[in-house]
Every structure is written in structure tokens, then in C-alpha cells.
Amino acid sequence: MTAVGEAVAWSVRVRGTVQGVGFRPFVHRLATGLRLDGAVRNDGGDVVIDVAGPDRAVRRLIDALRTGGPQAADVTEVVVGRTATAPPPGFRVIDSATGAVPPAFAGLPADLATCADCLAEVFDPADRRYRYPFTNCTACGPRATIVDELPYDRARTAMAGFPLCRRCAAEYHDPADRRFHAEPVACPACGPRLAWNAGRRAASGEDALAAACDAIARGRIVAVKGLGGYQLICDATDPDTVDRLRRRKARARKPFAVMVAGLPAAAAVADLADTERATLTCPAHPIVLTTARPGAGLAAGVAPGVDRIGLFLPCTPLHHLLLRALARPLVVTSGNRAGEPIAIADTDAADRLTGIADGHLSHDRPIRARYDDSVVQVVAGVRRMLRRARGYAPAALPLPVAAPQPILAVGAQLKHAFALARGGSALLGPHGGDLADADTLAAFRATVAQLSRLHRFEAQAVAHDLHPDYLSTGYARDTAPGTRRIGVQHHHAHVVSCAAEHGVEGPFLGVAYDGLGYGDDGALWGGEVLLATYTGFRRLGRFGRAPLPGGEAAVRRPVRMALGYLYGGEFPLPPAPAPACRDRMPAAEHATIRRMIERGVRSPYASSAGRFLDAVAGLLGLCDEAGYEGEAAVLLEAAAHRARRPARPLPWRLARSGGLWVYDWSPTFAALLRRSAAGVPVTELAAAVHRTVVDVTVALCARAAERTGVTVVCLSGGCLQNRILATDLPAGLRAAGLTALLNRDVPANDGGICYGQAAVAAARLAEGD
Amino acid sequence: LGHGSGGRLSAELITEVLVPALGAAAPGGPLEDAAVVTAAGSELVLSTDAYVVDPLxxxxxxxxxLAVHGTVNDLAMRAAMPVALTLAYVVEEGLPIADLRRVAASVGAAAVAAGVPVVTGDTKVVGRGAADRLFVITAGLGQRLPGAAPTAAGARPGDEVLLSGPIGCHGVTVLSTREGLGFEADVSSDTRPLHRLVAALVGAGGPDVHALRDLTRGGLASALNEIAAASAVGVEIEESALPVPEPVRAACEILGLDPAYVANEGCLVAFVAPAAAGAVLEAMRSRPEGAAAVRIGVVTDSGPVLVRTTVGSRRVLDMLLGEQLPRIC
Ligand SMILES: [Fe+3]
Ligand SMILES: [Mg+2]
Ligand SMILES: [Zn+2]
Ligand SMILES: [Zn+2]
Structure with a gap:
């Protein structure tokens, strides 16, 4: 910089998450405090500050930009340059410009949980927003869930219908105020109001809240209009209520999430690691899967059979008020019947939640977009995404190869999500659910249309899975004929989703362990070791194959899957005792299934790691019938965690077949049968199977690395949600001298497929293929 | 080629390979199993089909x-009564003569029962491996009933969807018999002619009968999807209304099949204007082959074919590849 005291003009560009998080008012306060001249504005996805003043003051401004900032901001880069024109005196905040097409996906930030300042106001009897459920500021409050049009400005949100009162208007227009351009700013005088409806009884405002609290306290189930959709809320400590909720929602065993008032309440029901505490309180306020504390007072029906509990903290003032009033953990689950999308429209909620909820706590601020609660877990000290929705979506992630044309990546089928790719980034849409549900399919179409409109995005290519019967593939088939279709193999998409997150360059090894995906040979895959780039892959290894007697019926009934391995696997089993699971099945069913396997009737083969673990769970009697997707794997992992002794691997073998290394699991299965018959505890066998899969995988990767010279391994697929595998696989690979990478911000399950598809399609188009 | 089970792959084979190859000779309009042709000023309906089934x-x-009923039914779906059939056999060398005799006798009995003469035919014996035991090809000529012109493109929003009887029997019987699964003891094929049922329902509904489709390979789901696609409408049906015989339900559970995708040979769906639906349903029930006829749903403006399940959610009933490959990951 030039000599001290000389007035010069500078242009400072701030990159990262800096829009819609209160960054411009922050800069304004800073600059006026330093008596600098200039202006701050949003530019594309960045914030640009033109500033003039004493050199020292400018330097302090820049330092503060790098280190300070609102809690939800994430500054990745500050670029300082000189500019020829000096600004007029004073410091201004320049309004968002409309009309220009943003370069990537700027200006639609994810929703943010209530900040400490707002929370203090809500519980301060002297404050004019005392107990006001819609309190917010630039650092917190809704974003993506209320946007009609971009740029994000009050007139183009669901708040347009709430004219500001005089005091709110003053805050909104004062650059020095915490609420300067807080788009949803509101107060009891001018903002949204609560409404309570239960049969013929109705109430509004504070009375509505009191009625809802009273109902929940009396063991009722209440539908609450949350940020990104209706939620069903009830007392998590009351077994009868929780069971009633399960019956009404038609959700047999899948664990419910629990909301607690704060960290102390969370620590009372779960053992929390530091990263878990930090994640619970981060601006996204996701559901964090934690280790449950037995006997902590939660009803057994909240999370039957597992030692994990999904916890989250109140993310809006309304939730804070509920938790404060009820002073107990609450089940907070999406407002729908099992398998359906979360309800967002008031009429829809009234319709669909009748018969589930005893009362409705609603309000008059419309929800513009559906955002379920996000789910994460901490593995090996790192927060890893399981379901990317409220608080994270629709933020964009970088792409390793920029998309030469706009690409719509339509994702998979279950845990569905889609992505829009343009230039160097991919916008990940929120978690949708199972596309076979007609309403979820409709929501997918509507959300694609909405985000495309907001970002003026017109896809010129559509990336899709190879499975011909995924409804996402059908959507790609039906899309405008001028659009180019790019098929991406399921497991290639999985491992690329991991590589792209880490910006891996050059070829890498991919380990894709999941349930089932359509292979490029038309067979079902799921336990694959690939040599991959962003454009293509070659299969190097796989799990041994076994039939799925009855197709999806075998997925729903792991005990059947066990019979598939016993009677029809690629590798015949050596003589071993008959499994106990045989006797738990009706003789006629057993005979028919055996016949189906032998005759190859309705029994497609799969080389799947997930189905292998299902079969083990079935064999060990942990799960005959899965109450929800992935339950067998969850119970097998839970059993392994309960093992008393450190796990030793079971016997295994690698076979060579069709140019691939193949995990021959027949010695593993035979050992399981023998040890199980000999009375070895199920917990130890469960742990031993995990250890075996780790050893097998390290051996497969070591061989692949030896042959290819590639030492970076990207691990992905639904099985990597398993904490034992997600911890021990990378550890084992590192011990073998390899670099192991896992997904972080993108789900390892099928929710991440869209991002992998986008990265592959972008790379292929860039290659001109 | 893996295009055998009547799902989307067969449809693609037809629309992308076979029809384009016909060039100027290709039929216009929606693809139908029987076509109306005008010759010398009068309307006739023509259909042909090849039959392959294991076991025979x-x-x-x-x-x-099957060969007689299939062709009679294809004519009937255009509201035509059969006038005459043609018949061709492709026989693999080595087929026991007793089997051929038995099939021929069955053709004769079925034709007599349907009241339609077999007027001409052909027989070819081919070497071992050139055919699988026996193929039967039939063609049929029909005469249109006055007052109705059902077509695959005729369904309209608001139409009621009527199903003539229980589903899934034929597919389960054939699969179970072929593979020795034992379900065939409790269930048998529903193969039968449907033209008299059609005469009854057209008599009751006339021009309000907008579309008819017999359920064959790919089952109810494929039939509904074909009509929905050709008519550019959606369909919503009630799972609780679907007549699925208990043995079929039990077999499907073990086999991992959705009864809505299982083959039939003696059922139809009718898309009827709401005002006439009650009378048409009553007329259907007056016939033995329609005694168990039910209303299963309605035609919607657009969107997929979907089924409202017994727990109240709405599931997409898509046209599948044919093999019902798992979509779960
Ligand atoms: Fe997957
Ligand atoms: Mg036909
Ligand atoms: Zn705030
Ligand atoms: Zn106000």
C-alpha cells in the first residue's frame, strides 16, 4: 500500500457465503466506524466494497473482513485491488440489482436458525418482540423457504403481503441496524400471527401457542407449521403418544428425531462429542445422529432397537417457545404419512394430516419451498451429510470440471435429490424422498421448475441413472427432445460425488458399497471397486454375487436374502450347519424360495455389499423383515457396537473372475454358520463381519493400486453411512499406504447421486464427448 | 433382445424399430391391437397375433x-364381433403328435364356444431349435357393433375406469406351472373370450364407452399406461378396489410381484363417461365373465397413472421394463 494518510480508492471483493447473511450491514457498520467513504454491493455471488480513506483504516477493514463477519457468513477469499475513481463522501449500501442473469447460483441462501441476539429479545419481557415467534434479523431467519423471485428482497418473498410497521421499517432501512434489509423482518404489530385449530376450537396469537402447548402436554399430536413444511410434534417421553404417532403415520419402526431445548438438554439424552455440540448449534441446526444415553427418559418407541438418537435444537423462535413451555424433549417429525413429501400448503396439511394430528398450529406466512429437516452425523470428528435439506440446500458446491452447458442431474429414485449445474458449480436441490410416491414425484417436478425459474436456468443436457425404471430416468426420457441425455452409471456417480467434493485430480480408485444400482452390463451392482475419472470408469473388483429371491421382496425381507446366499450364490458354501433363520420361516415359503433360487425365477443376481450385510443380519436373526429401508444394516451395526471383544476377521478369499478380483464370501458365511451354531454371541459375529469387510476392501484396493499405480481411494455409497465402515475402512486403507476420502457435504447415500451425475456430465461435455 | 414381458421394452421395440420400418405403410394414429379398415364402403376390423407360451x-x-381368445378379444376391444379367424401353426420337429392334436382340438372348441369359424390356415414344420415346440398365429376379421367406436386415444378426464374381473390369475398360473412352484393348485388361467361382454357393455353405454383394453402381458398397469399415453390423460385407481384373488395375492407376495403387473387373458378395462358408468357396470355384471366387474378409478387431466394405497398414499404405477428389477438402493 501507499504512504500513510494518503486517500486512495480500493476495490475489495469478498468471496464465500456472503449474501443473505447480513454481510452488507456488517460492512456498513465497520466502514462507518472507521470513517471510510465508499459503498458495498452484492455482485454475482460475491460482495464488492469500493472504499476510500486512510490506509490504516482500509487495512483494518480488510482484516475484519477476513476474520469477523456475521455468524452464518463463510468468507473463503478476500481479493484487494485498486480503482481509479474515488467514491463520494459517506458510506452507502447499494440495493440488489434485478435483471441480470447471475453467473452461477448466487443469491438464494439456505435458511438460518435463530441467532443469539434474536433469541435474547424473544425471551426479554421488556423487548417489543417478547415471545414473538417470527423474530429474525439479517443473521438469522428464513431464506430459501420464503423466496418468490431473486434477488432476495422482501417484495419478492412470502413477506410481501405484510406491510412493515413504522418501527420495523426504520430498522429495515437503517444501515447501522442489525435488521437492515432483513427481508422477513416482522414484529407483533405488523408480522405473521399464529393460529390454532382443533376441531371446532380455534385461537390466535399467544392463545394459539398456549393451546398447542397444552395439547402436547396432554399427550396429543400437534401439526406445527415449521420453516420448510409442516411437522408433527408430540411428547417424546410418553410411550403411548409415540406409539399413537407411529400408528397414525403408518411408520412402524424408523426412528423419530427429537428436539431438545439446548445443549444441556441434549447432553441429558445423548453422549455428545465436541464436534456434535458444534454441529447442533451451527446456523443450519440439522438433526444430528448421536449416541443415545440409555434410561434418559425418552420413550422406547422413539428409536426402537438402535443406540442412536437424532437430536436437534429449536431452529425458529416458535420452536424455542414450544420447548421452553413444555420443558421436555419433543418428537419432531415431518408432517406427512410415511413415504409422502412433507406438507407445505395449509389446505394440504389440513387435508392430509387430519387423522394424524389432534390439532394444527399454523400461521399466515406462506411456505414457498419444501425443505425437510437436514440429517447429519459426525464420523471420525467430521460432520457428514445424511440428508441435505433445510439449512444446507440449495447452496451450490463447486464442480471439478466446469459445465460447458447447463446440466440438470435428475438423481436416483429413493432418498431422491436433483442438481442444477452451470459453470463451475452445482446447486443441490433439497432431499425429496421416494419418487414412487406420486406426490414426491410431483414435488420433484415442481422444485426443478421453481429453482430453474429463480436462477433462469435452462438445461441443455440431462444427466440420469442407467436404471430404466427409476422415475427420474423416466423424467429424463420425457424431457424436451432437444435436450441431450447423458446416462451415468450409479456407482460411478457415487464415487465421483466423493472425488468431486475433494477436488481430486487425475484417476482415482472408487469403492462404491451400497444396496443396488444398475450396472453398465444390465446386472445389479453394489459392492464395486472401480478405477475412475470424472468421465469414465473401469471395474476392477466386486463382491461375489447372490440372487435376490423375489427382487425387492428380498430387500424387504433380509432373511430371504440369507437364503439367496446359502442356496444360490456365485460361490457354493462348504458344508456348514443349517441356519436358525430357516426355522423362523414357514416351511412352504422356504421351499418355494429355494425352488425360485434353483430355477432362477424372479431372482436377479447382485454383487452388492449392502445386500451381503442384509443377508448376514438375516442369518444372525437380527432382522427378518425390514421395517424401513436400511434397517437390517442399522441393526447389524448396532449389534457390532455392543460387542465386548475387539473384532477379529472371519475367513475370506479373493477369487479371479472375468478379469476382476471378486470377494468370495463363502468361507465367511460358512464360518458365521459354524460359530453361530457353536453359540458365539451375535454381537461378536456382527463385529467380525464388519472387520472382514474392511480387510477384504483393503486387499481389493491394494491390488487395484498395485496394478494401476493409483493410490487415492474415494469411498461412497449407502454403506458408508455405517460408522464402523466409515471409520475403519479409511484407517485400513491409510495403513496400507493409500489415501482414503469420504463424502462430507454430499450424502454418501443416493441423495448424493445427483451431484456425481452433474460432475460426470460436466466432464464429459467439457471433453467434447 | 430382452423384449418379451410386455413392458416398456416391447413398446420401444414397436415404436422405434418395427413401425418406422414400415415407412409409408405404417398405421397412423395410436397403436391398437386391432385396426378398423374400410373396404368397399363398409367398416371391418382386423387383428393378428402370434402366440408363444411355456408351458403349452x-x-x-x-x-x-389363448390363440383364439387373444384375437377375438383384440377385435372386441374395437367393439367388433368376430366374423372369421385364420390359423397358422409353426411346429418344431419332435413335438409329440398327441400334443398337437390336443392343441388343435382346443382351438376348435374355443372357436365353437366363441361362435366364430376358422376359415383358412397354414402349417409349417421347422427343424429342432428353429422354434420352441409350437407357435400359433391367428388373424381375425370382425364387424363393428353399431353406435360405439372405442379407441386407445378415447379416454377423457372424468371417465370412470371399470375392470371386468379378478386380476393376476393367468400370469401366476403359467409361471407357477412352468417352474413347479405349486401355486397352480389354487389358481387357474382366466383365458376366455370377451366379445359378448363387450356387446353387453356397448349396448348399455354406446358412444359413452370411450376406450377398451384387454389386460394381457404387463397386466393392468401396462393397459392403463397405454391408454393414458395414447389419450394424453392421467389415471388414478384405488388399491382397495382391485380384485386380487387370495391365492394370487399370496403367490405375488412370495414371488415379489405386484399383481397390477401380472398377465391376464380374460379381463378388460373400460373407460366410460361418468353418466353411463353405472349402466355399463350393471351390464357387465349381467355376463358371467363380468360378474365381478368393479369400478377401480377415474381418468384425470394429466400426470402419471397412480394408485391410492390402502394407507392413503398415492403411488406411481409406471410402465416397467417388464422384469420389475428392484429400484431400491
Ligand atoms: Fe446407491
Ligand atoms: Mg394382441
Ligand atoms: Zn437474528
Ligand atoms: Zn413491525
Whole structure:
């Protein structure tokens, strides 16, 4: 910089998450405090500050930009340059410009949980927003869930219908105020109001809240209009209520999430690691899967059979008020019947939640977009995404190869999500659910249309899975004929989703362990070791194959899957005792299934790691019938965690077949049968199977690395949600001298497929293929 | 080629390979199993079909009966009564003569029962491996009933969807007999002619009968999807209204099949204007082959074919590849 005291003009560009998080008012306060001249504005996805003043003051401004900032901001880069024109005196905040097409996906930030300042106001009897459920500021409050049009400005949100009162208007227009351009700013005088409806009884405002609290306290189930959709809320400590909720929602065993008032309440029901505490309180306020504390007072029906509990903290003032009033953990689950999308429209909620909820706590601020609660877990000290929705979506992630044309990546089928790719980034849409549900399919179409409109995005290519019967593939088939279709193999998409997150360059090894995906040979895959780039892959290894007697019926009934391995696997089993699971099945069913396997009737083969673990769970009697997707794997992992002794691997073998290394699991299965018959505890066998899969995988990767010279391994697929595998696989690979990478911000399950598809399609188009 | 089970792959084979190859000779309009042709000023309906089934004989029927019923039914779906059939056999060398005799007798009995003469035919014996035991090809000529012109493109929003009887029997019987699964003891094929049922329902509904489709390979789901696509409408049906016989339900559970995708040979769906639906349903029920007829749903403006389940959610009932490959990851 030039000599001290000389007035010069500078242009400072701030990159990262800096829009819609209160960054411009922050800069304004800073600059006026330093008596600098200039202006701050949003530019594309960045914030640009033109500033003039004493050199020292400018330097302090820049330092503060790098280190300070609102809690939800994430500054990745500050670029300082000189500019020829000096600004007029004073410091201004320049309004968002409309009309220009943003370069990537700027200006639609994810929703943010209530900040400490707002929370203090809500519980301060002297404050004019005392107990006001819609309190917010630039650092917190809704974003993506209320946007009609971009740029994000009050007139183009669901708040347009709430004219500001005089005091709110003053805050909104004062650059020095915490609420300067807080788009949803509101107060009891001018903002949204609560409404309570239960049969013929109705109430509004504070009375509505009191009625809802009273109902929940009396063991009722209440539908609450949350940020990104209706939620069903009830007392998590009351077994009868929780069971009633399960019956009404038609959700047999899948664990419910629990909301607690704060960290102390969370620590009372779960053992929390530091990263878990930090994640619970981060601006996204996701559901964090934690280790449950037995006997902590939660009803057994909240999370039957597992030692994990999904916890989250109140993310809006309304939730804070509920938790404060009820002073107990609450089940907070999406407002729908099992398998359906979360309800967002008031009429829809009234319709669909009748018969589930005893009362409705609603309000008059419309929800513009559906955002379920996000789910994460901490593995090996790192927060890893399981379901990317409220608080994270629709933020964009970088792409390793920029998309030469706009690409719509339509994702998979279950845990569905889609992505829009343009230039160097991919916008990940929120978690949708199972596309076979007609309403979820409709929501997918509507959300694609909405985000495309907001970002003026017109896809010129559509990336899709190879499975011909995924409804996402059908959507790609039906899309405008001028659009180019790019098929991406399921497991290639999985491992690329991991590589792209880490910006891996050059070829890498991919380990894709999941349930089932359509292979490029038309067979079902799921336990694959690939040599991959962003454009293509070659299969190097796989799990041994076994039939799925009855197709999806075998997925729903792991005990059947066990019979598939016993009677029809690629590798015949050596003589071993008959499994106990045989006797738990009706003789006629057993005979028919055996016949189906032998005759190859309705029994497609799969080389799947997930189905292998299902079969083990079935064999060990942990799960005959899965109450929800992935339950067998969850119970097998839970059993392994309960093992008393450190796990030793079971016997295994690698076979060579069709140019691939193949995990021959027949010695593993035979050992399981023998040890199980000999009375070895199920917990130890469960742990031993995990250890075996780790050893097998390290051996497969070591061989692949030896042959290819590639030492970076990207691990992905639904099985990597398993904490034992997600911890021990990378550890084992590192011990073998390899670099192991896992997904972080993108789900390892099928929710991440869209991002992998986008990265592959972008790379292929860039290659001109 | 893996295009055998009547799902989307067969549809693609037809629309992308076979029809384009016909060039100027290709039929215009929606693809139908029978076509209306005008010759010398009068409207006739023409249909042809080739029959392949393993096993040749199964509880409730055989390939000969299928060949007669299939063609009669294809004519009937255009509201035509059969006038005459043609018949061709492709016989693999080594087929026991007794089997051929049995099939031929079954053809004769089925034709007599349907009241339609077999007027001409052909027989070819081919070497071992050139055919699988026996193929039967039939063509049929029909005469249109006055007052109705159902077509695959005729369904309209608001139409009621009527199903003539229980579903899933034929597919389960054939699969179970072929593979020795044992379900065939409790269930038999529903193969039968539907033209008299059609005469009854057209008599009751006339021009309000907008579309008819017999359920064959790919089952109810494929039939509904074909009509929905050709008519550019959606369909919503009630799972609780679907007549699925208990043995079929039990077999499907073990086999991992959705009964809505299982083959039939003796059921139809009718898309009827709401005002006439009650009368048409009553007329259907007056016939033995329609005694169990039910209203299963309605035609919607657009969107997929979907089924409202017994727990109240709405599931997409898509046209599948044919093999019902798992979509779960
Ligand atoms: Fe997957
Ligand atoms: Mg036909
Ligand atoms: Zn705030
Ligand atoms: Zn106000």
C-alpha cells in the first residue's frame, strides 16, 4: 500500500457465503466506524466494497473482513485491488440489482436458525418482540423457504403481503441496524400471527401457542407449521403418544428425531462429542445422529432397537417457545404419512394430516419451498451429510470440471435429490424422498421448475441413472427432445460425488458399497471397486454375487436374502450347519424360495455389499423383515457396537473372475454358520463381519493400486453411512499406504447421486464427448 | 433382445424399430391391437397375433385357447364381433403328435364356444431349435357393433375406469406351472373370450364407452399406461378396489410381484363417461365373465397413472421394463 494518510480508492471483493447473511450491514457498520467513504454491493455471488480513506483504516477493514463477519457468513477469499475513481463522501449500501442473469447460483441462501441476539429479545419481557415467534434479523431467519423471485428482497418473498410497521421499517432501512434489509423482518404489530385449530376450537396469537402447548402436554399430536413444511410434534417421553404417532403415520419402526431445548438438554439424552455440540448449534441446526444415553427418559418407541438418537435444537423462535413451555424433549417429525413429501400448503396439511394430528398450529406466512429437516452425523470428528435439506440446500458446491452447458442431474429414485449445474458449480436441490410416491414425484417436478425459474436456468443436457425404471430416468426420457441425455452409471456417480467434493485430480480408485444400482452390463451392482475419472470408469473388483429371491421382496425381507446366499450364490458354501433363520420361516415359503433360487425365477443376481450385510443380519436373526429401508444394516451395526471383544476377521478369499478380483464370501458365511451354531454371541459375529469387510476392501484396493499405480481411494455409497465402515475402512486403507476420502457435504447415500451425475456430465461435455 | 414381458421394452421395440420400418405403410394414429379398415364402403376390423407360451398346457387353458381368445378379444376391444379367424401353426420337429392334436382340438372348441369359424390356415414344420415346440398365429376379421367406436386415444378426464374381473390369475398360473412352484393348485388361467361382454357393455353405454383394453402381458398397469399415453390423460385407481384373488395375492407376495403387473387373458378395462358408468357396470355384471366387474378409478387431466394405497398414499404405477428389477438402493 501507499504512504500513510494518503486517500486512495480500493476495490475489495469478498468471496464465500456472503449474501443473505447480513454481510452488507456488517460492512456498513465497520466502514462507518472507521470513517471510510465508499459503498458495498452484492455482485454475482460475491460482495464488492469500493472504499476510500486512510490506509490504516482500509487495512483494518480488510482484516475484519477476513476474520469477523456475521455468524452464518463463510468468507473463503478476500481479493484487494485498486480503482481509479474515488467514491463520494459517506458510506452507502447499494440495493440488489434485478435483471441480470447471475453467473452461477448466487443469491438464494439456505435458511438460518435463530441467532443469539434474536433469541435474547424473544425471551426479554421488556423487548417489543417478547415471545414473538417470527423474530429474525439479517443473521438469522428464513431464506430459501420464503423466496418468490431473486434477488432476495422482501417484495419478492412470502413477506410481501405484510406491510412493515413504522418501527420495523426504520430498522429495515437503517444501515447501522442489525435488521437492515432483513427481508422477513416482522414484529407483533405488523408480522405473521399464529393460529390454532382443533376441531371446532380455534385461537390466535399467544392463545394459539398456549393451546398447542397444552395439547402436547396432554399427550396429543400437534401439526406445527415449521420453516420448510409442516411437522408433527408430540411428547417424546410418553410411550403411548409415540406409539399413537407411529400408528397414525403408518411408520412402524424408523426412528423419530427429537428436539431438545439446548445443549444441556441434549447432553441429558445423548453422549455428545465436541464436534456434535458444534454441529447442533451451527446456523443450519440439522438433526444430528448421536449416541443415545440409555434410561434418559425418552420413550422406547422413539428409536426402537438402535443406540442412536437424532437430536436437534429449536431452529425458529416458535420452536424455542414450544420447548421452553413444555420443558421436555419433543418428537419432531415431518408432517406427512410415511413415504409422502412433507406438507407445505395449509389446505394440504389440513387435508392430509387430519387423522394424524389432534390439532394444527399454523400461521399466515406462506411456505414457498419444501425443505425437510437436514440429517447429519459426525464420523471420525467430521460432520457428514445424511440428508441435505433445510439449512444446507440449495447452496451450490463447486464442480471439478466446469459445465460447458447447463446440466440438470435428475438423481436416483429413493432418498431422491436433483442438481442444477452451470459453470463451475452445482446447486443441490433439497432431499425429496421416494419418487414412487406420486406426490414426491410431483414435488420433484415442481422444485426443478421453481429453482430453474429463480436462477433462469435452462438445461441443455440431462444427466440420469442407467436404471430404466427409476422415475427420474423416466423424467429424463420425457424431457424436451432437444435436450441431450447423458446416462451415468450409479456407482460411478457415487464415487465421483466423493472425488468431486475433494477436488481430486487425475484417476482415482472408487469403492462404491451400497444396496443396488444398475450396472453398465444390465446386472445389479453394489459392492464395486472401480478405477475412475470424472468421465469414465473401469471395474476392477466386486463382491461375489447372490440372487435376490423375489427382487425387492428380498430387500424387504433380509432373511430371504440369507437364503439367496446359502442356496444360490456365485460361490457354493462348504458344508456348514443349517441356519436358525430357516426355522423362523414357514416351511412352504422356504421351499418355494429355494425352488425360485434353483430355477432362477424372479431372482436377479447382485454383487452388492449392502445386500451381503442384509443377508448376514438375516442369518444372525437380527432382522427378518425390514421395517424401513436400511434397517437390517442399522441393526447389524448396532449389534457390532455392543460387542465386548475387539473384532477379529472371519475367513475370506479373493477369487479371479472375468478379469476382476471378486470377494468370495463363502468361507465367511460358512464360518458365521459354524460359530453361530457353536453359540458365539451375535454381537461378536456382527463385529467380525464388519472387520472382514474392511480387510477384504483393503486387499481389493491394494491390488487395484498395485496394478494401476493409483493410490487415492474415494469411498461412497449407502454403506458408508455405517460408522464402523466409515471409520475403519479409511484407517485400513491409510495403513496400507493409500489415501482414503469420504463424502462430507454430499450424502454418501443416493441423495448424493445427483451431484456425481452433474460432475460426470460436466466432464464429459467439457471433453467434447 | 430382452423384449418379451410386455413392458416398456416391447413398446420401444414397436415404436422405434418395427413401425418406422414400415415407412409409408405404417398405421397412423395410436397403436391398437386391432385396426378398423374400410373396404368397399363398409367398416371391418382386423387383428393378428402370434402366440408363444411355456408351458403349452396349464390349468384353465392352453396355447390353442389363448390363440383364439387373444384375437377375438383384440377385435372386441374395437367393439367388433368376430366374423372369421385364420390359423397358422409353426411346429418344431419332435413335438409329440398327441400334443398337437390336443392343441388343435382346443382351438376348435374355443372357436365353437366363441361362435366364430376358422376359415383358412397354414402349417409349417421347422427343424429342432428353429422354434420352441409350437407357435400359433391367428388373424381375425370382425364387424363393428353399431353406435360405439372405442379407441386407445378415447379416454377423457372424468371417465370412470371399470375392470371386468379378478386380476393376476393367468400370469401366476403359467409361471407357477412352468417352474413347479405349486401355486397352480389354487389358481387357474382366466383365458376366455370377451366379445359378448363387450356387446353387453356397448349396448348399455354406446358412444359413452370411450376406450377398451384387454389386460394381457404387463397386466393392468401396462393397459392403463397405454391408454393414458395414447389419450394424453392421467389415471388414478384405488388399491382397495382391485380384485386380487387370495391365492394370487399370496403367490405375488412370495414371488415379489405386484399383481397390477401380472398377465391376464380374460379381463378388460373400460373407460366410460361418468353418466353411463353405472349402466355399463350393471351390464357387465349381467355376463358371467363380468360378474365381478368393479369400478377401480377415474381418468384425470394429466400426470402419471397412480394408485391410492390402502394407507392413503398415492403411488406411481409406471410402465416397467417388464422384469420389475428392484429400484431400491
Ligand atoms: Fe446407491
Ligand atoms: Mg394382441
Ligand atoms: Zn437474528
Ligand atoms: Zn413491525
Amino acid at each position: 398346457f396349464f390349468p384353465g387353458g392352453d396355447i390353442g385357447a
